[in-house]
Amino acid sequence: MAKDDQVLRTAKEIVVKFIETGRVSPTGFDETFKSIYRSISEAVNEITTPEGKDK
Secondary structure, X not given: OOHHHHHHHHHXXXXXXXXXXXXXXXXXXXXXXXXXXXXXXXXXXXXXXXXXXXX
């Protein structure tokens, strides 16, 4: 599975859990999803860069 697919799936699962627990309303999905996706993507890319590969 591609890294982007894993990031997308993880972000979706987090947002769904936030909606289920009432922390995010469905109307706030767009903004929340983008923010969470960006955070996960940045974290994954930071870890997989040559400098951070051994972290």
